[in-house]
Amino acid sequence: MGSLEGKVAFITGAARGQGRAHAVKLASEGAAIIAVDLCDQIASVPYPMATADDLAATVKLVEDIGSRIVALQADVRDRSSLKTALRTGVDELGGRLDIVVANAGIAPMADENAWHDVIDVNLTGVHHTVDVAMRPMVKAGNGGAIVLISSVMGLVGLGSPFAGSIGYAAAKHGVVGLMRSYANLLSPQHIRVNSIHPAGVRTPMVDNEFTRKWLADMTGSEDGDLTMASIANMETVEPEVIADTVAWLVADSGKHITGVALPVDDGYVNKR
Numbered sequence: 217m218g219s220l221e222g223k224v225a226f227i228t229g230a231a232r233g234q235g236r237a238h239a240v241k242l243a244s245e246g247a248a249i250i251a252v253d254l255c256d257q258i259a260s261v262p263y264p265m266a267t268a269d270d271l272a273a274t275v276k277l278v279e280d281i282g283s284r285i286v287a288l289q290a291d292v293r294d295r296s297s298l299k300t301a302l303r304t305g306v307d308e309l310g311g312r313l314d315i316v317v318a319n320a321g322i323a324p325m326a327d328e329n330a331w332h333d334v335i336d337v338n339l340t341g342v343h344h345t346v347d348v349a350m351r352p353m354v355k356a357g358n359g360g361a362i363v364l365i366s367s368v369m370g371l372v373g374l375g376s377p378f379a380g381s382i383g384y385a386a387a388k389h390g391v392v393g394l395m396r397s398y399a400n401l402l403s404p405q406h407i408r409v410n411s412i413h414p415a416g417v418r419t420p421m422v423d424n425e426f427t428r429k430w431l432a433d434m435t436g437s438e439d440g441d442l443t444m445a446s447i448a449n450m451e452t453v454e455p456e457v458i459a460d461t462v463a464w465l466v467a468d469s470g471k472h473i474t475g476v477a478l479p480v481d482d483g484y485v486n487k488r
Contacts, residue, residue: 218246219467224309226250226302228292228345229320231266233419234365236274237455238317241463243283247315250305251275252290252298254320258337260330260380261322262426284309292320292341299348306352313352315466316362318345323384323421326430330380338387339394346398350407359406361466362398365458366391366411371477371485376430388413392477399475408474410465415481416452453480 225242229235230251239249255268271287278285286308290301306313321338324330342364353360368374370388391411399409416422461480464470479485 218244219463219469220315221246223247223314224250224306224312225315225317225466226252226305226313226345226349227317227319228252228298228341229266230274230287231255231270232274233266233421234414234417234455234458235317235319236270236277237459238319238462239274239285240277240281241456241459242315242317242466243278243281243285245463245467246283248284248309249278249286250302250309250313251278251285251287252292252301252305252320253287254291255289256291258322258324258333260324260327260333262324262327263420263424265322266420292344293336295344295348298344302348302352312356312358313349314356314358314360316345316349316353316360317365317462317466318342318362319365320345321365321421323427324380325376325384325427326378326433327380328378330378331383334380334383335387338384339390342391342394346394346409350398350402353407354402354405357405360408361470362402362407362409363462363465364391364395364409364411366395366413366477368413368415368479368481368484370411371413371479372488376433381430395477396475403474408465408470410470410473410476410478412458412461412465413477413479413481413485414453414458415479415484417455417458418452419455422452
């Protein structure tokens, strides 16, 4: 029996990358999954975003494990759409909600006009996710755990002079404020709230032609070093590493941890 047997997890940005890794890992520990993703393109994002086929691939991976999954297209920027999707998933999976992973995010780092898009997705979208999820969690009365996926850029001022990059750092810093506020607000209901701050994670959001070019421009190199070492001394990890951390936090192993901004960064933030 897994550490999350009988529990239900709500994951945003679940079609690929970190979101897919979270879904697969939590399912492997026994959780049923409500997976949502936009499955569409945002104009300021220069790399291809996830598709409905990507979300279907996540569904298959979870089902192959033997777990239940409800997958829906929803936009974290649209609170009403997100609430409807979550309600559908909760109803289909028996009326309970125990775990939330606010993972959806974009990185239009080199766009001079991307401020609103990156704030809307990476900050307002996280607020919407917790806002619509905390009510059914409180109503169920089972306590639970919420994890907000931030970044080392939410703890240090790394970035370039483009609005997309500055907005990314601002949004990820804002996630820490949300985490601390919700941790205090939901503590009486035995709902824990933490944020995770990865360094480089090898996902399509990072490993693409446009981000490579941004890195190359930042580093002066010709190929864009995906280790990001030349600009930030960061190591890159596979998304499963972050998913393992999420699974540890939301299980009983993390039951005494709330209000914490946890770097998963090989000591990068400490070295800064």
